[in-house]
Amino acid sequence: MTGGRIGIGLAAALLASTMLAGCGGINARIERDTVDYEQFTAEQIYGRAEYDLARGDPELAAKVFGEVERLYPYSEWAKRAVIMQAFAYHRDEDYENSRSAAQRFLDFYPADGDAAYAQYLLALSYYDQIDEVGRDQGLTFQALQALREVIERYPDSEYTSSAILKFDLAFDHLAAKEMEIGRYYLRRDHFTSAINRFRVVVEDFQTTTHTAEALHRLVEAYLSLGLTNEARTAGAILGHNFKSTEWYEDSYKLLTGQGLTLEAVGDSWLNQVYRQTILGRWL
Numbered sequence: 001m002t003g004g005r006i007g008i009g010l011a012a013a014l015l016a017s018t019m020l021a022g023c024g025g026i027n028a029r030i031e032r033d034t035v036d037y038e039q040f041t042a043e044q045i046y047g048r049a050e051y052d053l054a055r056g057d058p059e060l061a062a063k064v065f066g067e068v069e070r071l072y073p074y075s076e077w078a079k080r081a082v083i084m085q086a087f088a089y090h091r092d093e094d095y096e097n098s099r100s101a102a103q104r105f106l107d108f109y110p111a112d113g114d115a116a117y118a119q120y121l122l123a124l125s126y127y128d129q130i131d132e133v134g135r136d137q138g139l140t141f142q143a144l145q146a147l148r149e150v151i152e153r154y155p156d157s158e159y160t161s162s163a164i165l166k167f168d169l170a171f172d173h174l175a176a177k178e179m180e181i182g183r184y185y186l187r188r189d190h191f192t193s194a195i196n197r198f199r200v201v202v203e204d205f206q207t208t209t210h211t212a213e214a215l216h217r218l219v220e221a222y223l224s225l226g227l228t229n230e231a232r233t234a235g236a237i238l239g240h241n242f243k244s245t246e247w248y249e250d251s252y253k254l255l256t257g258q259g260l261t262l263e264a265v266g267d268s269w270l271n272q273v274y275r276q277t278i279l280g281r282w283l
Helices: 010-022 028-034 042-054 058-071 076-091 095-108 115-127 138-153 160-187 191-204 211-224 228-241 246-257 269-278
Strands: none
Touching (some): 042 058, 042 076, 058 076, 076 095, 076 115, 095 115, 115 138, 115 160, 160 191, 160 211, 191 269, 211 228, 211 246, 228 269
16 A cells, blocks of 8 residues: 555655664664664654565564554554554555454544545455365455445445455355355265255355356256256256356256256246246346
């Protein structure tokens, strides 16, 4: 994060230079343990922290920002230092401490102009830890909740559009997890378990990129169980919403190859989805 209210500027670098001179030019790594910050003003310490951040040492910068808050807890510099500490920890990929600092800012200064950014940093502390699809998705749920806070609480902030994009990506990530598990069951002929996973995608993640494949996998699973009505209905939904996809083509070949048409029949949960689609209340 550069520029703006809490950016890294020339003035901060000059302040940092002054502070360094006052410290006798001691190497920054040594200073971490030896500098007596009590002899400096809040502005000087804050400037030194920005200097450390600008020169690529976010770990040290976060600690120095913490000194501002410790020594001058009720100052304007302390308020600025807390949000910058959250940013520095995040840049250092110390997500737990970044989240802690961001939450502290929100607790102390909920109406401040930088509260939206603090909430965004808190959300990023979860989002940037989302790993490959095969890992536990607890962090994804937490990222979604925190991103939703940005979107709903600060709809006009400069971070909202990015939060919306990341929310959609995290949501897609959860759908991908359901698909992975469903495919796993399908490959092992655990058709009922597979159907349960693909159903979650169709009902709860229908706005993601995985819906078309989930419907095709339902066609495969239901045909394997001999439940042709459900398979035909899944194919009909594919034809109505995803006719130009490879998943529709594959389902069409499967169903017509067995002399079956792609139409909604029976009274399964898929038939309800089909009716919602026709009425325009789905997708």
